[in-house]
Amino acid sequence: MSPLNSIFFRNGTVVHPDYFFISGFAGIPYITYYYVFTCFVYAVTVLGNTFVMFMIYTDHCLHSPKYIAVFNLALCDLCGSTACIPQFIDTLLFKSQLISFEACLTNLYFVFFFIALQSFTLTVLSYDRCVAICFPLRYNEIVTSKLVLVIIAILWIFAGMAIFIGVIFINTLSFCKSNVIHSYFCDHGPTFRLACNDNTPSMVINWSHPLVILWFPVLFITGTYICIGRALMRIAAASERLKAMKTCTSHLILVSVFYLPICITEAMGPSMHHNTRIINMSLTTILPPVLNPIIYTLKTEEFRESIKKLYRRKKIHVTVRNK
Structure with missing residues (x-):
């Protein structure tokens, strides 16, 4: 059978390819x-x-609104990496570059x-950091665990519906041109542009x-940090100002690592060479999920204290058992 079912519409029906070919990192030196x-x-x-989620789940001191969001971030990082990285390693490292149409849409959706x-x-x-610094006395009143859980649930539903709509429109397209996707996964832009x-x-x-998923969040985060900056300027004591700033450093690092590559990619659009786009997008997929747990483990005092408590409990347990 031909790689494409047909180059014509069949009685007005949509024509889908049997498979797509993922070009991946072709032509990039030392890619191995x-x-x-x-x-x-x-x-x-x-x-x-997994360690971050385990610590937050087991330590009741971390059952706070902030760490509910951190738990959700760790879960999304784990699932997002699993949706993308094993697939493109299998596709590219083992030269299995063909992916069925249905598997391609599934890959696109979850990534x-x-x-x-x-x-x-x-x-x-x-938002959590903004309220904590701008309204410290009302933080526990404004930001509750229930509120954060409700917000996260709404975001899961909204994200699922938004991406599903994109997949539905891809499914209505007919593909009678090339079936080569110039990306390392079933990227939305390179896929729909193949339609005839x-x-x-x-x-x-x-x-x-990108407007809803990328630029609105960037504008919102920028606005919160403008408010945080103004609040910090009103703190008279330099030591208190520095302490408040330290609570934001972990988040600022995560924001920079996540948004910079993808903002550059989206800002340049189709004018960016596809190999450059692939590298930038892959960095967005690979780096934030591995850096997030490291940053929160090393730079967050509550998390370090939780690890110390776990270590002490383990040490006491071993000592008692040896006796």
């Missing part, structure tokens, strides 16, 4: 080392985010779904999704 790096990063990502949730969760964390019928709805989705 990148694969090895990716395998290592994925292993650390799984261990690190973008968890990218959207990562972005939204970073926004929730910025009207892809205007997918073009609208391709324009509106």
Whole structure:
């Protein structure tokens, strides 16, 4: 059978290819080392985010609104990496570059779904820090665990519906041109542009999704940090100002690592060379999930104290058992 079912519409029906060909990192030198790096990063990502979720779940001192959001971020990082990295390692490292149409849409859905949730969760964390610094005396009244859980549930539903609409429009397209996707996964833009019928709805989705998933969160986070900066200027004591600033450093690092590569990619749009786009997008997929648990473990005092308590309990347990 031909790689494409047909180059014509069949009685007005939609024509889908049997498979797509993922071009991946073709033409990029020394890319094998990148694969090895990716395998290592994925292993650390799984261990690190699982550890973060375990610590938050088991330590009641971490059952706070902030760490509910951190737990959600770790879960999204773990699931997002699992949706993308094993697939592109299998596709590219083992030269299995063919992916069925249905598997491609599934891959597209879950990769973008968890990218959207990562972005939204970073926004929730910025709101948490803004309230904690601007309204410290009312923080427990304004930001409650119930409120954060409700917000996260709404964001899961919203992200799921938004990405599903994009997948539905891809499913209505007919593909009678090339079936080569110039990306390392079933990326939305390179996929819908292969269609031979009207892809205007997918073009609208391709324009509106970054606006909702990327630029609105960036503007919101920028606004919260403007408010935080103004609040910090009103703190007279330099030591108190520095202490308040330290509570934001972890989040600022995560925001920079997550948004910079994807903002550059979206800002340049189709003018960016596809190999450059692939590298930038892969960094967005690979780096934030592995850095998030490391940053929160090393730079968050509550988390360090929780690890120390776990270590002391383990040490006491071993001592008692040896006696």
